[in-house]
Amino acid sequence: MGERRIIKTLEKQLDRMPNMPVEFGDDVSAYDLGNDQLAVLKTDMLVGATDVPKGMTLRQAARKAVVMNISDFAAKGVKPLALLTSLGLPRGLSKKDIEQIGEGLNAGARQYGTYIIGGDTGEASDLIISVLVFGMIQKSNIMLRSGARPGDIVAVTGPFGKTAAGLSILCKEKQKSRSKWRILVKSVLMPEARLRVGLALSKKRVVTASIDSSDGLAWSLHEIARASRVGFVVRKLPTAKEAREFAEENKLDPTELTLYGGEEYELVLAIKPRLWQEAKRAAARVNCTLIPIGRATAERQVVLNIEGRTSRISPKGYEHFKTS
């Protein structure tokens, strides 16, 4: 069973909370406190064997566990107020190892203006770093996956393809290419969540749908399409310069790197055309350039249309259990 079928099977067993403000399957969950206030919660688990590539230190792994959770808050435009961690630690970690994990957790929390206020530690056969984020937001400001409408501009907060390239470098363990392609490797080892721009955009209420791209650009587009019941035509691929150079040198397809990578923490956004300029300005104020890549369509397909040639973008993405 793949991850998504497992999730469906689980959800079928669950009674649904009445008036749930955020659907199952969105980047975060929320509890309606009344008075237009939502308590927002997110938990995501980093697992050593599947989420920690070769060459990543324990400090980096712990920081990444925080960043990947903060990224979901960024996508919803919610400020993280506090973090908890739940750790499963293999036997035999040294004091130094534990310190590295603590350092990484703290570095991630502090970078995004928050703190770790508690948690739990137990023994597990694999390294497990589960992070929980808590925050509050006005109900009318949260950016869900479900609000995109035909005609909306699709934009991203940065270029894509670096992490897919970086991962392939780390997997091959060539020290030489690690130093040559430092920026690609860094995108994997030290990911950044787009929190400032997420918060700036939610405050302005200019976004109709938003998701983080941790499962890849293609998957993210399909997720917004599904939740919003629209399609997308992508007319410009936001390939990172370094990813393009790496692809050329290694005879890889830059389109593949751009669309089907993962562990990339940009935001994928839908924005009403009349609010586009305002959105761009709000993003620019926090040093982020929104990159328009296409439009939402009534036809429920996700396609690439470049120089008149149309091709389908597959709903492929990083999925546990099915990949290895």
Added chain:
Amino acid sequence: MGERRIIKTLEKQLDRMPNMPVEFGDDVSAYDLGNDQLAVLKTDMLVGATDVPKGMTLRQAARKAVVMNISDFAAKGVKPLALLTSLGLPRGLSKKDIEQIGEGLNAGARQYGTYIIGGDTGEASDLIISVLVFGMIQKSNIMLRSGARPGDIVAVTGPFGKTAAGLSILCKEKQKSRSKWRILVKSVLMPEARLRVGLALSKKRVVTASIDSSDGLAWSLHEIARASRVGFVVRKLPTAKEAREFAEENKLDPTELTLYGGEEYELVLAIKPRLWQEAKRAAARVNCTLIPIGRATAERQVVLNIEGRTSRISPKGYEHFKTS
């Protein structure tokens, strides 16, 4: 390294949130929202290899993962409003297995009046069920570990020893004794959180310190003693009738079963003598009989004093990593 040293090592790496309303190491964590309101958070992880005894089904394991988290809310007197789960699942679980896990999670949530509103699933080599609980409480009502004063009555919400006995039965896998000692086995497989009495007591503000006894009665007393800077004299051991019978038949020490078991989810409370009657009545209204077992003392020792004989109660308890 034992679990508690690991936690200390981790905490040393963490910047402390200013004005943290609940200390590291209490049963829950909290974020101060102002206006006397705390957002309360808890996450605890059930790990297949260490927390799921032989004979426990996946449905029971999943339910237990919820109950052990709700129990911490019970101890603090906080109503759980919503749950998230973060699952690490080994490859090869069947659809039926996943359904059982979903069922157990839902059963635990619904039994305590709440819902699972989201979560995350990934692959792990061992079964990991991490549950996160969210709730809100008036700051002045939360029952911490740290408020016990000399002279306070120590009380528990039920008898002890059943789970230690039940675990030993499950480990020996004797089907015959499983049916004879059904009530002991059930205490392990279908634990109950003392939520109703916890909520009733926090509303009345009659408790000076509280903890759940998931690490055993002895450990719980030592934890309150440490956090409150007091000691305890225990004059009456709250041994369950069935645990006493089981101990007799199997030549075990009932005191050991009572003090040093674990996975028991009663509350251990300190209560001002002048509020004792009110506390008893509040508990009785939700069908719970508070059992007084001793007093808090200025002398910082935890001792058993029965029929004039005094002995020390050791700070032993269930601890991951050190036990096996």
